[in-house]
Amino acid sequence: MINREWHLLSRPVGWPKPEDFALVETEVRTPGEGQVLVRNKYLSVDPYMRGRMSAAKSYTDPFELGKVMQGGAVGEVVESGAEGIAVGDHVLHFGGWREYATIDAKHAVKVDPEAAPLSAYLGVLGMTGLTAYAGLLRTAALKEGDTVFVSGAAGAVGSQVGQIARLKGASRVIGSAGSDDKVKLLVEEYGFDAAFNYKSGPVSEQLRAAAPDGIDVYFDNVGGEHLEAAIGSLNQGGRIVVCGMISVYNNTEAAPGPRNLARLIQTRGRIEGFLVGDHFDLQPQFVQEIGPWIRSGELKHRETVVEGIENNLEAFFGVLRGDNTGKMIVKL
DSSP states (O other): OEEEEEEEOSOOSSSOOGGGEEEEEEEOOOOOTTEEEEEEEEEEOOTTHHHHTSOSOOSSOOOOBTSBOOOOEEEEEEEEOSTTOOTTOEEEEOOOSBSEEEEEGGGOEEEOTTTSOGGGGGTTTSHHHHHHHHIIIIISOOOTTOEEEESSTTBHHHHHHHHHHHHTTOSEEEEEESSHHHHHHHHHTSOOSEEEEGGGSOHHHHHHHHOTTOEEEEEESSOTHHHHHHHHHEEEEEEEEEOOOGGGTTOSSOOOOOTTTTHHHHHTOEEEEOOGGGGGGGHHHHHHHHHHHHHHTSSOOOEEEEESGGGHHHHHHHHHHTOOSBEEEEEO
16 A cells, blocks of 8 residues: 655755655555554644754654654554554644554554544644643643633644633633634633734733733743743742744744843742643543533533545644644645
């Protein structure tokens, strides 16, 4: 069988370009002992992938040139050489942007398509949801009555952060997004108390209007102007959690840091970065708590679905532009 998969050909400088990538045909490899062959049904498209296209030292290895790009996927097992996983089972894995993946069974996690749509295991029930849960509740140490500000709030992680904060007793939840339609979605569907379009004016001014009494927690997905504005509105003992900084991912020169860091002295505030991989111990608790909220409709989620592996690259560019509402998924 012929397989199609995306390779990184060259390391992008600034914004990635189509010529940095190639959709390549390869032969499907028969699984050996302890391996399974998966026909992927959904692929995950995430902002962090931009960082892995660089050779700079980071928290994980960069993508290798001329090889398949790694990423989350969920699909059906069509051949199995492993005990405990049978043909017809559905699994979540990290085998990358390709139609078929032959992987070690120890790196595959069985999922139930009857309990939730398969795509949900890449988003609200997967790494995306756990990122929101761990970052807000463990790293930010959310307390009942906190005022919470989330940037990139209509995205896959941000939309979950705001809703979890509300369900956990935050007194006020504020979000920023890049369009008026997304602002409307945050308030009317996700239950944010206030939201604003960061393209409509200075973030600091809009944040002060939305949170006149300041903020206790800032969940940062954007960086840049948003981070400086959050520091300016931080209350005493406030916490800033850095999940992502999509505003600087494609910069070719170092972005200037916030000019008001001295305010952390006055507020006794703190800024802390985190990676979801350090918090997988929370997975059982996360599923136990999030599952009922999803079933009851208290926690809502959206997906932006792009059809066909040939459109994977455009889906990725869309994430960098902020085109997606909720989780970006490619359906094969």
